[in-house]
Each structure stands twice: as structure tokens, then as C-alpha cells.
Amino acid sequence: MPDYQLLIFDWDGTLADSIGRIVEVMHVAAETLGLPPRSDVAIKGIIGLELVAAIQTLYPHLVTQQQIEGFRDAYSAEFVRREQEASLLFPGVLSALQRFRALGYQLAVATGKSRRGLARSLQQHGLSEFFDVTRCADETAGKPDPQMVQEILTHCRVAPERALLVGDAVFDLEMARRAGVDAVGASYGAQPAEVLRDFAPRLMIEAFTDLALWLGDNVVVRREVGHG
Incomplete structure (x- = not known):
């Protein structure tokens, strides 16, 4: 990996x-x-x-x-x-993000939300200062244009091959492909695994906690494309 x-x-x-x-x-x-x-x-x-x-x-x-x-x-x-009542985070998201931080990963958000909408969501969950950089659709070209990923890479001074994008929609995976970034397809979100697989993600996950296990190199059934 x-x-x-x-x-x-x-x-x-x-x-x-x-x-x-x-x-x-x-x-x-x-x-x-x-x-x-x-x-x-x-x-x-x-x-x-x-x-x-x-x-x-x-x-x-x-x-x-x-x-x-x-x-x-x-x-x-x-x-x-x-939105006065915050949407819940998926199970395991907060603890996984904390672990990613502890492991030294830089963290970013690339979203179709507006800046105001993302700021509200981050504040509701106490995550306003958690990410190194965020990009929204009302300040860059929207998905699947790679601009927001490219700006994140530049901000973080990371080469495309050292970045991994996680998304639940074909627009996320296509954006990653255009930016030269590996992608993980989250089949628990908007679109099912059979749709996301057409975009050849490096990994398919059925729950967010699968990502933490994979990145942590723990014992887990790997669902890399072509390996089950």
C-alpha cells in the first residue's frame, strides 16, 4: 500500500x-x-x-x-x-479521524456543500479546527472537476500519489481520477458498490471503520478491487 x-x-x-x-x-x-x-x-x-x-x-x-x-x-x-439539528456522523467517524490525526495524516474535506453549510456542520460537530484544509463547491469548480483536490494538494504540499480520497458518489471518484489521486468508494452512502466499482477505486468499504482498519494495517478482510 x-x-x-x-x-x-x-x-x-x-x-x-x-x-x-x-x-x-x-x-x-x-x-x-x-x-x-x-x-x-x-x-x-x-x-x-x-x-x-x-x-x-x-x-x-x-x-x-x-x-x-x-x-x-x-x-x-x-x-x-x-440543519438546526445536526446530521449524525457515521459510526466510528470521530474516533477514526482522531486516530488518523494521531498517526500523522493530514486531513482535508472536499465537498459539494457551500462554505456556509460546511462551516455550520463542522461547528455542530466540534470539528471546525480539525481539518488542515477544506474546499467547497461555491469557491472552486464543482465535482467532478479536480480543482478542489488540486488546491488541497498544493496547500498541503503533498504529491497526488501520496493522497487518498474517500467518497460515496461517482463524482468523488471521478474527481480523484482526474487529479491523479487514489480513491476509496464508500458503499454505505449515496450510491451502491456496483456503481462505484465502475470507477476502479483502490478499496471499497461498507462502513467507515473499514478504512481505519485498512490504513492501520490491522487484520481485516481487504476489499481491494480485484481481491474479493
């Missing part, structure tokens, strides 16, 4: 158990505007994209700025209302 120095995490569906909330809020926004509902599977398929790109993917007939901003505002208002 490469000597990784930097671990880059997606937020929603990778660290935070927030997929159900995102799906529900998207349904509420569509209903508020009188738009036809989209399936849960379709909504999960856009998680990871910057919000406007997600809206345009689900509702391509919304073409004017007024239409798109109307949906964005309806979604954001409902999401902020629900």
Missing part, C-alpha cells in the same frame, strides 16, 4: 449520515414549486454536485436564472431549517 500522507474526505454520505435529509429536502423543494417529484434513486445520483448543477440535472427544463434561483432558495431554506 502506498505511503499516504493526506486523506481527503467528502462530507455528505461519507462522514455525515445526511443522505436521507438531502433526499427529503429535495422532495420538499420540488413540491413547494409545484414540480413533478423525482425518485429517491435519481436524487441520490446527483448528491455531490454543486447545488445549481444538481438542480439542472434533475430538472433540465428549468433554464432561466429566476427558475433556478427559485428552486435553490426553496431547497436552501428547508435545508437550513432542518
Whole structure:
């Protein structure tokens, strides 16, 4: 296994158990505007994209700025209302992050959330000062463009081959591929393992704790692609 120095995490569906909330809020926004509902599977398929790109993917007939901003505002208002109660972190996330820190890894977040949204989530979980660097979709090109990963690599002074990205969506894995970074697919989040495997991640995990075991070189059934 490469000597990784930097671990880059997606937020929603990778660290935070927030997929159900995102799906529900998207349904509420569509209903508020009188738009036809989209399936849960379709909504999960856009998680990871910057919000406007997600809206345009689900509702391509919304073409004017007024239409798109109307949906964005309806979604954001409902999401902020629900975010007064923080989404839970997945089991084992906090202890694993603490262990990664103790082992000397640099830690980063690359997310489709807005800067304000990520700051709120980090504060709710007491993680505001935990990561070396974070990048959000409203300050860089959105996923799967590699810009946010490239900026993280530059900030941390780490070569691509020494970084590992963990994400639950195809946009995460494609972003990692374009940046020349190894990826781990988290099949417990937005998209299932059979979808993520098409992007040839180095490892598939069914729980966040699998990552800690793998990186810690403990005894674990390895689910590296091509090895089970």
C-alpha cells in the first residue's frame, strides 16, 4: 500500500449520515414549486454536485436564472431549517479521524456543500479546527472537476500519489481520477458498490471503520478491487 500522507474526505454520505435529509429536502423543494417529484434513486445520483448543477440535472427544463434561483432558495431554506439539528456522523467517524490525526495524516474535506453549510456542520460537530484544509463547491469548480483536490494538494504540499480520497458518489471518484489521486468508494452512502466499482477505486468499504482498519494495517478482510 502506498505511503499516504493526506486523506481527503467528502462530507455528505461519507462522514455525515445526511443522505436521507438531502433526499427529503429535495422532495420538499420540488413540491413547494409545484414540480413533478423525482425518485429517491435519481436524487441520490446527483448528491455531490454543486447545488445549481444538481438542480439542472434533475430538472433540465428549468433554464432561466429566476427558475433556478427559485428552486435553490426553496431547497436552501428547508435545508437550513432542518440543519438546526445536526446530521449524525457515521459510526466510528470521530474516533477514526482522531486516530488518523494521531498517526500523522493530514486531513482535508472536499465537498459539494457551500462554505456556509460546511462551516455550520463542522461547528455542530466540534470539528471546525480539525481539518488542515477544506474546499467547497461555491469557491472552486464543482465535482467532478479536480480543482478542489488540486488546491488541497498544493496547500498541503503533498504529491497526488501520496493522497487518498474517500467518497460515496461517482463524482468523488471521478474527481480523484482526474487529479491523479487514489480513491476509496464508500458503499454505505449515496450510491451502491456496483456503481462505484465502475470507477476502479483502490478499496471499497461498507462502513467507515473499514478504512481505519485498512490504513492501520490491522487484520481485516481487504476489499481491494480485484481481491474479493
